Amino acid sequence: xxxxxxxxxxxxxxxxxxxSAVPPQRPNDTRPGDRNPNDTAAPGDGLGxxxxxxxxxxxxxxxxxxxxxxDAAQNRGAQNRGAQHKSGAQHEATQGQLFETDPPPWExxxxxxxxxxxxxxxxxxxxxxxxxxxxEMRDQLHPGMRVHVPLGRRKRPTVGxxxxxxxxxxxxxxxxxVAEILDDAPxxxxxxxxxxxxxxxxxxxxxxxxxxxxIPSSVRASAGTRERTYLTPAPSTAxxxxxxxxxxxxxxxxxxxxxxxxxxxxxxxxxxxxCTAAPINALRKKGLLSEDTRREMATSMPxxxxxxxGEKTEAHELTDDQSLALQRITAALDAAAxxxxxxxxxxxxxxxxxxxxxxxxxxxxxxxxxxxxPEISLTPQTRGRFERRFASVAVLHSQMTPAERxxxxxxxxxxxxxxxxGPRSAVFAPLPRLGLIILDEEHDGSFKQDSQPRYHARKVAxxxxxxxxxxxxxxxxxxxLESWHATQSGHAELISMPSRVGxxxxxxxxxxxxxxxxxxxRGGAISRQLHLAVNETLRENGQxxxxxxxxxxxxxxxxxxxxxxxxxxxxxxxxTHHRDGGKAVCHYCDYTIAxxxxxxxxxxxxIRYGGLGTQKLEVEVKARFPDxxxxxxxxxxxxxxxxxxxxxxxxxxxxxDLLLGxxxxxxxxxxPNVLLVGVINADAALHFPDFRAxxxxxxxxxxxxxxTGRGNRGGRVIVxxxxxxxxxxxxxxxxxxxxxxxxxxxxxxxxxxxxxxSVARIIIRGTVEDVTEATANSLLLRLESARERLxxxxxxxxxxxxxxxxxxxxxxFHLLLxxxxxxxxxATIRMATKTFKIPEKDDVQYVIDIDPMDML
Ligand SMILES: Nc1ncnc2c1ncn2[C@@H]1O[C@H](COP(=O)(O)OP(=O)(O)OP(=O)(O)O)[C@@H](O)[C@H]1O
Ligand SMILES: [Zn+2]
Numbered sequence: 001x002x003x004x005x006x007x008x009x010x011x012x013x014x015x016x017x018x019x020s021a022v023p024p025q026r027p028n029d030t031r032p033g034d035r036n037p038n039d040t041a042a043p044g045d046g047l048g049x050x051x052x053x054x055x056x057x058x059x060x061x062x063x064x065x066x067x068x069x070x071d072a073a074q075n076r077g078a079q080n081r082g083a084q085h086k087s088g089a090q091h092e093a094t095q096g097q098l099f100e101t102d103p104p105p106w107e108x109x110x111x112x113x114x115x116x117x118x119x120x121x122x123x124x125x126x127x128x129x130x131x132x133x134x135x136e137m138r139d140q141l142h143p144g145m146r147v148h149v150p151l152g153r154r155k156r157p158t159v160g161x162x163x164x165x166x167x168x169x170x171x172x173x174x175x176x177x178v179a180e181i182l183d184d185a186p187x188x189x190x191x192x193x194x195x196x197x198x199x200x201x202x203x204x205x206x207x208x209x210x211x212x213x214x215i216p217s218s219v220r221a222s223a224g225t226r227e228r229t230y231l232t233p234a235p236s237t238a239x240x241x242x243x244x245x246x247x248x249x250x251x252x253x254x255x256x257x258x259x260x261x262x263x264x265x266x267x268x269x270x271x272x273x274x275c276t277a278a279p280i281n282a283l284r285k286k287g288l289l290s291e292d293t294r295r296e297m298a299t300s301m302p303x304x305x306x307x308x309x310g311e312k313t314e315a316h317e318l319t320d321d322q323s324l325a326l327q328r329i330t331a332a333l334d335a336a337a338x339x340x341x342x343x344x345x346x347x348x349x350x351x352x353x354x355x356x357x358x359x360x361x362x363x364x365x366x367x368x369x370x371x372x373x374p375e376i377s378l379t380p381q382t383r384g385r386f387e388r389r390f391a392s393v394a395v396l397h398s399q400m401t402p403a404e405r406x407x408x409x410x411x412x413x414x415x416x417x418x419x420x421x422g423p424r425s426a427v428f429a430p431l432p433r434l435g436l437i438i439l440d441e442e443h444d445g446s447f448k449q450d451s452q453p454r455y456h457a458r459k460v461a462x463x464x465x466x467x468x469x470x471x472x473x474x475x476x477x478x479x480x481l482e483s484w485h486a487t488q489s490g491h492a493e494l495i496s497m498p499s500r501v502g503x504x505x506x507x508x509x510x511x512x513x514x515x516x517x518x519x520x521x522r523g524g525a526i527s528r529q530l531h532l533a534v535n536e537t538l539r540e541n542g543q544x545x546x547x548x549x550x551x552x553x554x555x556x557x558x559x560x561x562x563x564x565x566x567x568x569x570x571x572x573x574x575x576t577h578h579r580d581g582g583k584a585v586c587h588y589c590d591y592t593i594a595x596x597x598x599x600x601x602x603x604x605x606x607i608r609y610g611g612l613g614t615q616k617l618e619v620e621v622k623a624r625f626p627d628x629x630x631x632x633x634x635x636x637x638x639x640x641x642x643x644x645x646x647x648x649x650x651x652x653x654x655x656x657d658l659l660l661g662x663x664x665x666x667x668x669x670x671x672p673n674v675l676l677v678g679v680i681n682a683d684a685a686l687h688f689p690d691f692r693a694x695x696x697x698x699x700x701x702x703x704x705x706x707x708t709g710r711g712n713r714g715g716r717v718i719v720x721x722x723x724x725x726x727x728x729x730x731x732x733x734x735x736x737x738x739x740x741x742x743x744x745x746x747x748x749x750x751x752x753x754x755x756x757x758s759v760a761r762i763i764i765r766g767t768v769e770d771v772t773e774a775t776a777n778s779l780l781l782r783l784e785s786a787r788e789r790l791x792x793x794x795x796x797x798x799x800x801x802x803x804x805x806x807x808x809x810x811x812x813f814h815l816l817l818x819x820x821x822x823x824x825x826x827a828t829i830r831m832a833t834k835t836f837k838i839p840e841k842d843d844v845q846y847v848i849d850i851d852p853m854d855m856l
Contacts, residue, residue: 116168119160122208144186205453224403230263345497347706367435396422424457442474485755507709542675559599633661666704672711701732766844786831
């Protein structure tokens with residue numbers, strides 16, 4: 001979400017126009033296939049099929065809800081799909097075949113045949129292109145390895161990824177040769193290579209770039225390793241007379257190496273034989289030593305993190321809800337089926353304990369699990385909960401050094417790890433015997449990557465689980481509508497845990513209507529009720545959490561005389577005033593200036609800071625409650641590694657009374673002494689021009705409310721809002737997920753928004769505004785003609801300037817595509833962009849975002 005904790009409501013821009021009716025497109029007799037035989041992104045046989053079958057069930061990508069939507073056009077879509085895709089059982093079978101490991105093709109080969117490698121590249125041209133595999137490399141080259149190959153007319157040596165090895169025909173003789181193999185072993189196994197090609201196809205992102213997302217750069221660069229050369233006696237030394245004929249020192253060194261019976265480096269041998277380098281070099285020259293160079297970790301990695309914030313974790317005796325949930329999960333595990341399960345458990349229902357038990361079941365059978373969590377949840381608390389229950393856990397997080405990351409990756413790949421816990425990229429963890437994937441807080445926005453490849457970890461996890469025939473477990477107190485809808489349409493199994501551990505009641509939520517003047521406090525952000533409640537809580541030695549989802553001090557800097565708003569020259573967004581350091585900062589690009597003392601337009605002395613950020617709230621809190629020990633948690637105060645942990649353990653141990661901050665404090669925290677949660681402005685995200693605004697607001701309020709009432713002392717919540725009657729806020733105040741989900745699904749159905757239909761977005765950006773717009777328009781024309789040629793039912797909207805119309809000095813336009821069928825959507829874009837070239841002088845780029853999570 002760019003650089004801000006919460007992007008500012010872009011008040012100047014209106015909502016993206018979304019006409020309410022889908023213009024009916026005449027369906028063609030021939031339904032568009034989703035793949036093009038020449039398509040670079042779907043190389044090889046059947047890979048296009050894979051993408052088809054993975055998205056066909058519509059789960060998380062929507063697309064087959066047509067049947068329950070009921071109108072004629074939609075039913076037509078359903079029939080089409082019926083014809084295209086096989087029924088459940090058949091479908092399973094196809095998928096099984098697709099994911100089976102093929103035998104190495106040359107086992108079946110006839111002699112004249114040529115071994116060929118398909119290679120993809122990071123930069124254009126992306127490939128895949130075929131290369132001949134020289135005979136001596138045949139046994140060494142496998143998919144998932146990097147190679148050096150000549151590329152282009154000038155035969156420029158280029159690094160590429162091998163995605164397939166196969167037998168080519170005689171014409172293969174004209175192919176260039178693979179020049180060099182760069183890896184000793186594949187960096188990913190075949191199912192992962194297939195995942196790459198699927199992602200490349202589905203997200204329309206070059207496979208070479210997907211590999212880069214999959215394999216950490218630290219692994220590609222062998223961070224923290226060095227090359228060492230090991231010596232062993234050469235075969236000729238088996239002849240005693242050869243050894244006997246050597247000078248004394250050489251003899252001694254060689255005999256030592258022979259009796260050692262294991263390889264040694266030259267320096268090890270020097271120590272053992274108490275000699276200098278000279279005799280060893282002499283032996284080398286005589287060919288009496290075999291050398292073997294290997295790359296290995298420079299040192300064993302120190303474990304740098306502290307595994308606890310002071311919480312004690314023992315195994316709990318399961319509640320009835322937990323036992324039932326666990327039974328359903330273990331049944332899926334035992335059935336070895338690619339089943340998706342949604343664990344909908346209210347806040348504090350003990351979902352983590354269920355995950356741990358499920359993983360114990362997996363580990364018992366020698367398999368391993370991945371647990372994906374939002375980055376923000378990678379607190380010592382989460383770590384501790386897993387690390388204390390399993391012998392071998394790898395926690396991946398953003399503050400690891402490259403060497404640590406590489407070290408963990410190697411451990412994981414060697415099969416030494418039972419559980420990998422990490423943010424979205426951990427979905428690619430190369431566990432050799434993966435048995436279960438879990439997404440905790442599966443609704444969280446951080447699972448979507450906002451740079452190429454713009455994948456969603458839930459969808460990728462789904463694809464990986466399907467291909468390996470293992471269960472995928474999604475957990476949340478506020479499931480995404482995508483996952484919820486999947487349970488309603490039979491694509492996922494719903495497991496509910498409707499009550500809290502120990503039958504603790506859900507906290508009482510009180511709404512404060514900020515429209516009523518008396519409710520607001522004069523000049524401050526804290527209402528009278530909230531003020532009283534904080535005081536009362538502090539008197540009882542309880543702890544308080546206050547949520548304000550906007551960082552900084554003041555969110556606008558405006559001149560009261562001429563109305564000028566100080567804005568970023570590159571993004572045209574209002575700058576946020578940060579009191580520490582007296583800075584004005586752009587939350588989109590981090591552009592920073594000293595806060596202007598007077599109006600830069602009219603020189604009026606008395607510029608005003610409007611709006612409210614966490615820094616200002618902190619000042620107010622300290623003034624109102626001078627005796628309280630207060631800490632602020634937002635991305636400004638949490639920059640340094642370990643700062644999170646420090647504040648949280650101080651809060652747990654009771655050294656702090658009040659924690660205020662952005663959404664960082666809303667998630668996952670489990671502190672029994674929090675008796676009061678205050679939400680300063682629940683509507684902050686409600687009026688965004690985004691169809692998910694209501695969903696985000698519901699999730700945020702429900703999640704932060706869930707931080708209280710987790711101990712024996714109860715808890716309550718005060719939510720300040722200008723829209724107390726809004727459905728999302730009403731439902732959150734009653735902890736009523738079902739009411740929210742049903743109402744929201746009905747809303748989305750009106751416009752076929754996800755999860756009922758699929759959306760894609762193309763962002764076009766450039767340095768000159770009208771050139772950029774013209775490019776967007778010509779892309780639109782191509783999309784229209786592709787739609788026509790494919791007979792695809794796709795709605796096209798735009799081009800229009802998005803709410804962030806300028807970013808980092810570039811003008812932006814976007815096009816939105818909507819369809820009930822993700823395959824038609826993908827095919828239309830693929831066809832339209834296939835040969836779309838923008839002249840270099842225009843300086844315009846475009847990015848495709850499939851299933852976008854924001855519209856900014
Ligand atoms: N069976 C049990 N008996 C007693 N305590 C339990 C049991 N299961 C879990 N707990 C405790 O209940 C608390 C809440 O559990 P947990 O944090 O897993 O909830 P959660 O469902 O993940 O909530 P949230 O969605 O709010 O993060 C924890 O302190 C946990 O140790
Ligand atoms: Zn900016």
